[in-house]
Amino acid sequence: MFRLVRWRLRPVRGSSSSLSAASRRACSGFPPGFPAAHVRSAFLDFFRRRHGHLLVPSSPVRPRADPSLLFVNAGMNQFKPVFLGTVDPRSPMAAYRRVVNSQKCVRAGGKHNDLEDVGRDVYHHTFFEMLGNWSFGDYFKAEACQMAWSLLTEHYGIPADRLYVSYFGGDAASGLPADEETRSIWLDVGVSPGRIRPFGLTDNFWEMGDSGPCGPCTEIHFDHVGGRDAAVLVNAGSPDVVEIWNLVFIQYNREPDSSLRLLPRFSVDTGMGLERLVTVLQGKRSNYDTDLFTPLLHAIQQRAGVGPYSGRTGPDVGGQVDLAYRVVADHIRTLSVCIADGVHPGMSGAELVLRRILRRAVRFCTQVLQAPQGALASLVPTVTQTLGDAYPELKQEEDRIMDVINDNEVQFLASLQHGSRIIHSTLRKQDCRKTGFPASVVWTLHRDLGFPLDLVDMMLEEKGVQVDRQDLERLISENQKVASEKQAGVRSHVTLDVHVLAELQRLQVPHSDDSLKYQYRLEKDRYVFPACSATILALSDGRTLVQEVSEGRRCAVILDRTCFYAEQGGQSHDLGYLTCSRLQDMVFPVERVERVGGYVVHQVTATENLQTGDRVQLHLDGVREFLIRTN
Secondary structure (H helix, E strand, O other), X not given: OOOOOOOOOOOOOOOHHHHHHHHHHHOOOOOOOOOHHHHHHHHHHHHXXXXXXXXXXXXXXXXXXXXXXXXXXXXXXXXXXXXXXXXXXXXXXXXXOEEEEEEXXXXXXXXXXXXXXXXXXXXXOOEEEEEEEEEEOOOOHHHHHHHHHHHHHHHOOOOHHHEEEEXXXXXXXXXXXXXXXXXXXXXXXXXXXXXXXXXXXXXXEEEOOOOEEEEEEXXXXXXXXXXXXXXXXXXXXXXXXXXXXXXXXXXXXXXXXXXXXXEEEEEEEEEEEHHHHHHHHOOOOOHHHOOOOHHHHHHHHHHOOOOOOOOOOOOOHHHHHHHHHHHHHHHHHHHHHHHHOOOOOOOOHHHHHHHHHHHHHHHHHHHHXXXXXOOOHHHHHHHHHHHOOOOOXXXXXHXXXXXXXXXXXXXXXXXXXXXXXXXXXXXXXXXXXXXXXXXXXXXXXXXXXXXXXXXXXHHHHHOXXXXXXXXXXXXXXXXXXXXXXXXXXXXXXXXXOHHHHHHHHHOOOOOOEOHHHHOOEEEOOEEEXXXXXXXXXXXXOOOOEEOEEOOOOEEEEEEOEOOOOOEEOOEOOOOEEEEEOOEEEEEEEEEEEEEXXXXXXXXXXXXXXXXXXXXEEXXXXXXXXXXXXXX
């Protein structure tokens, strides 16, 4: 670990060896247990007090007027108008010259998506904090490099002989020369030539998009091992040598024709992940071993029915338990921050991503860690304790965050238990290790029970099986085709024609009783619907009435009673599924509901044989129902 040296800032000159010796003499390490909160505040104070930067609060994680992003995923997002030259001259942002902040970031969904990696290793997160300093037409490369090196080696006390830097080595195909200016600056700072490494466009040239501001960047890397020459491990994917700070020099504009033009005003955009920095400064190799996560892991252990967290990775039982600890610790931070900023679990966009995150957390918390219902929401106060001083909205919204998590957990738990039974039943019936797990079952879990596909993959992985990926892609493609046809007005559903209606009347099949669709109540800002059981009075294949429908066939189901709302009066129909009393582990998705001649027709795709006279239970998609009835 490294010792904090406060405000002993001076120009860094001389050879690399003299720097290393000075660092070793003056900076033996942070005091044991030096908290992450101090690391964050030290960064902000360094730039604010010593270098005249304006402290700008973190923006919410929901992007402001930027449809290209689901979530804010970098510190520079809120400053895009400044970089693009579109800032309102009346806005305070128009006067920004030197700025510093700690930005709440979420990388889940969209182009930057770390969701599926969380838990599998010890450093991926869906929520993280990005420390950054910016110059908008003020200082440029020399000052940015000098301040960064001074903060790391003198203020944080990181030995210089553990650091390496990379710079842009040029790209002949793009007509871009090497950034020799930055290399010379690092030499002047005192970094030895062997610790300065050139890299190409992928690693050391930053672009906002296909067009717009861009420029070369220089990165500072840390060697966890030390006492060696680790230059060849920079940008080599080694967990021992990691990037800790990226300094971007925005000096070009990428034109629509892909050419580059120098900007009239140069800017600096830097970013350093707090979690990784704290890991370095606290002498750890895992982000989850720092005080940003250890209080959460301890709180989870107090609620769990398994042993304590031990930091293992891998497919064995112990590794799966520790994976669950990491998933829950990461996801509860993300859920708390997003809900506090007004993003709630839902059915599209960022809301759908947050729904996936919540359902993953519920599954790992209840089934792998064996924690009781409500345990997930009870972790929110621990998040508030670790992050609330930096982001006070967490304290203000703590009760609401817990209510939202609890309500959504209740909605998913029944589906989770049902889906788990379906997986176990399928594994008993089939040798999935040889043939692969049936894609149709996975698609049912996803479409009808709301299981994120990546969560199903992880559950199957725990059983040592994999889904038939090719067949699953086919089902996804077919579903997208049906959705496109529906949007285009192409009729693809099964309904009742005049002949089927006449046959129903001849058989004196009574009209459907749908009065239950209005028998719901509001409890704690959530709609609660009564359980509904029914009998199948008739089945139709679209041409005639049938006594039985075989697996895979689409049919129209008429029940004696229903709680589903049929499409009418410009209001969309409910979605959900049926379960059959004689086939407890099967789900029959209800894809469309309409009223025809006094009958409520449920369009269903049979996942097993359905018969007239079967007793079924009706299950509404609670999220969709809430959205429709509050429309």
